Amino acid sequence: MDWTRGSHGWQAGCTFGTLYTMAQTRKIALHYMQHASWAALPEDDRELLELAAKAARSAYAPYSKFKVGAALRMESGELVPGNNQENASFPAGICAERTALHAAMAVLPKGVVESIAIVVPQVKGTRPVTPCGICRQALVEQERRQQGPIRLLMGIVKGPVIETFSAETLLPLSFDSSQLAKKKAR
Numbered sequence: 001m002d003w004t005r006g007s008h009g010w011q012a013g014c015t016f017g018t019l020y021t022m023a024q025t026r027k028i029a030l031h032y033m034q035h036a037s038w039a040a041l042p043e044d045d046r047e048l049l050e051l052a053a054k055a056a057r058s059a060y061a062p063y064s065k066f067k068v069g070a071a072l073r074m075e076s077g078e079l080v081p082g083n084n085q086e087n088a089s090f091p092a093g094i095c096a097e098r099t100a101l102h103a104a105m106a107v108l109p110k111g112v113v114e115s116i117a118i119v120v121p122q123v124k125g126t127r128p129v130t131p132c133g134i135c136r137q138a139l140v141e142q143e144r145r146q147q148g149p150i151r152l153l154m155g156i157v158k159g160p161v162i163e164t165f166s167a168e169t170l171l172p173l174s175f176d177s178s179q180l181a182k183k184k185a186r
């Protein structure tokens, strides 16, 4: 690798020029719905958002004070709430989305999650909170497990709602079990 001073600052030049000619720029488009308020949604979705907001009130978040609520609607009709559970050993804490997901799958191991609502009642601003990276990974694992997408509804109380049609939408180029297949060592 050679470094040269170009018009845009320092640039790396590679003696293996073919590496550059083989590169392609690819694009991933993110499609989601933005609803102006909960009132714009069907009753089932409003009910799920209400359950998530209610769950947030019981969250155990003495350290961050950032109370998050989640609620799942299973294909079989059950509603499963969850909230964040923090710990003095910070990494031991768990997010609301995974609390709800793991609680559901512990009792319904063949269950299919149709939708998950996520609400942070005391969030600043008007942008709904979206799941952290670990929760996205956990939700994508569940999509693989149930071989179908999970709708996400992320809402500000009585305000705007972001809806995605799958968890994978929020985690493109994700890692999954297909990449664990062992290859012969070279």
Ligand SMILES: [Zn+2]
Pocket (backbone or CB within 6 Å): 095, 096, 097, 131, 132, 133, 134, 135, 136
């Ligand atoms: Zn999370």
